[in-house]
Amino acid sequence: MAELLEVRDLKIGATAYPPGEPPQDITIVHGVSFTLQKGKVLGLIGESGAGKSTIGLAALAYGRGGVRITGGEVLLDGEDILALGGSGIRDIRGRRVCYVAQSAAAAFNPAHRLGDQVVEAAVRHGVMSRSEAWERAKYLFGVLGLPDPDSFGRRYPHQVSGGQLQRAMTAMALCPGPELIVFDEPTTALDVTTQIDVLAAIKRAIEETHTAALYITHDLAVVAQISDDIMVLRHGNMVEYGSVQQIIEEPKEDYTRDLVSVTQTLKDEAPDQSDSLLRIDSVDAAYSGDFKVLHDVSVHLPRGQTLAVVGESGSGKSTLARVITGLLPPSRGEVIFKGAALPPEFANRNKEQLRQVQMLYQMADTAMNPRQTVRDIVGRPLTFYFGLRGAEKTRRVAELLEQIEMGKGFIDRYPAELSGGQKQRVCIARALAAEPEVILCDEPTSALDPLVAKGILKLLLRLQAETQLSYLFITHDIATVRAIADSIAVMYQGRVVRFGPKSKVLSPPFDDYTDLLLKSVPEMRLGWLEEVLTTRRMGSAGH
């Protein structure tokens, strides 16, 4: 009986309200079972909608929104917490089982100091006195590598960074000394260089406090670094359940194999050409006066190739795209397209110049008018640029839908009736409708699940091979860059720190930033995190 948590045949349902139809009861989790021993970490992995967060919250007998636990048992030390009443379950939440949310920025109350929130559960449950809890909080801030642990708790949530908030949230979960912590995608919203620090801090903290954990993520490479066991979920069903070694090294199920092999090279690099389709020439750009975002940026993109622009948030990647489209006129330098400078402001460009550069956005959701059908969305550029109407337009829309592998059956759907991947495909069709030469892709896959994202990347590459399209592909994900780029520009604080063909940029000798960036990308193998941390420590010891 060493099992701390035993979940037996857990069934979870909710009520869906489809537009124009009566409410329906749907099942989110179809009978999932697992066990977790004291001090061990179980990784729950799957794409969105797999039910992993829902299962995690069920460990606190909590259903988010209208979610209900409809069957099964959740045994904590042999006691079924689903059978407990209101006060019984409140006594368990925040004392024996704690929760770390994906977005710490939203999960902290903006009105109170971090320290007060961190100690609240421990104090309210009478686990320790207020001063003891503050002492423990300071200790935990130190373990988690937060700056100035003694005074960190005096700050308000808006006064610290996202990575620090995520660590503070972990401290909040650890403070009452719980037996189990549910981590719900704690590093997903962070930059890759920040993620590694938070990941290491979490790992160290749960090892030092011997706390068991459920670790929920969609990133297999991350969970491989931190878990003892892994459960792969899909559509609310268990796909595969085993030790981390077995899942990573000998996956049994096809779906798991797909997940493991999701980041492989899809394209070999094409040779650099001297005559570029698009050339950015020593561009400076600034928002509202003095705040300079781009410093002397020069890159170029040959026809039929992909230039990946990579960097963390705030590095100026998206600003570069805004400069190229003319949404933000540069304060210095120019954008040269086919040998001629484009007018800096989009309002001064002619229809032909506008047509040749199209955009693809991260949030396909917000980039489409929810009240227009696919026919209207894709048909609009056809009318605008080519004057197509009526049957001719419909024929061309159907053709484009074939091209993005969806088919004309979707022509009268609204965006709300499409999945995330389908929405992004419709956005691609809309860009293609203008028959552009360059598509600026601003993180088009980062909001998608890995396998769906891979499908989108393959589609983009196929279109490139067929039509000689060029892509400027903005991303923070090195794996994506490896998969599709011909050339790479690494951006840091508004400057291009490294630019060249993929093979050169991704091989040593590296500059400091590229080195850090590359080493921070989780690799799909055991022991990667330890290795990186060791080399880092040696590196810092050497200085």
Next chain:
Amino acid sequence: MVQESGPAGTGRAPQGSLAAGLSGPSPANDSGAPSGRGGGLAALRRRMPLATLLAQRLGLSLLLLWAVSVVVFLGIEALPGDFAQTYLGQSATPQAVANIRAELGLDQPALSRYLEWLGGVAQGDFGKSWASGNSVTEQIGLRLGNTLFLAFWAALVSVPLAVGLGMLAVHFRDRWPDRLINVVSLGAISLPEFFVGYILILFVAVQGGWVTFPSTVYAGMSFGQRLEAIILPCATLVLVVLAHMMRMTRAAIISVMSSPYIETAELKGLDTLRIIARHAAPNAVAPIITVVALNLAYLVVGVVVVEVVFVYPGMGQYMVDAVTVRDMPVVQACGLIFASVYILLNMTADILGILTNPRLRHPR
């Protein structure tokens, strides 16, 4: 639902404008002043965002007050009718009218009369009533006291009641107590206040005989007598302003209750009362303050009808009387004082909203 979302929107407006104020130097600053002054202001704003914001609010309020004085003066200039004509009635010979106009300074150009009036107002002197020849400032002192007395008691009853009922409605959300509170308060807000007033007079004063009517107060009344006199007008005002504040409180708390940090609090195993009081209330307070301030302003400014219905000697009745005889200095003074109360209360709400925002109290 429209009722709820409407005020919720206005409730957040001050925060929105704050954010805009905070987001770095404004374009005007950048393009206008090349270095010194613009940079200095921006630096000041960075170092002391709270003080700068408060000073800004104060300055804006004063500017607004001045604009109101212009509008009040121009509006009264544009009114048809003439004091001298009304005053003299049948015996208004052209010569007599001209004499009175000259006596009151009405033959002077509007600009100089405005400046003279403004100068007096700045020193607290609203001039003399044309009708009675008494000092307007003295008269208003008495009347304003009565109006504030009534408004104070109405506020003392209605604000805690509204916030309490709002919290209660959230606690019993979508169950019968919530529905009952909603229906009753909506009914109260939908009836015109004079109607509510007369209904109360009919049933409570005339048929019930429990309180006296009219609610006139006069010098020499004891505090208890005064309180008794204002029971009915106070009850009418409470009924009129209660619903708005109650529904706003309910909407603000419900909106906060769906935030992720409330989920965090629930997952800490805290009880409902603590979640509402400690985690929801501090974040719901800004929109609630805004709607409370609006209603307090209404208690002072919108009291005209209620005072007339209950024959209560406050500012409202004073102003209505002055309008009937075209006694312009009194009308102007009342208009300006009503506007100041309105601006003052809104400014207070704005400042409280700023002070309850941790981002402004504790800059990075």
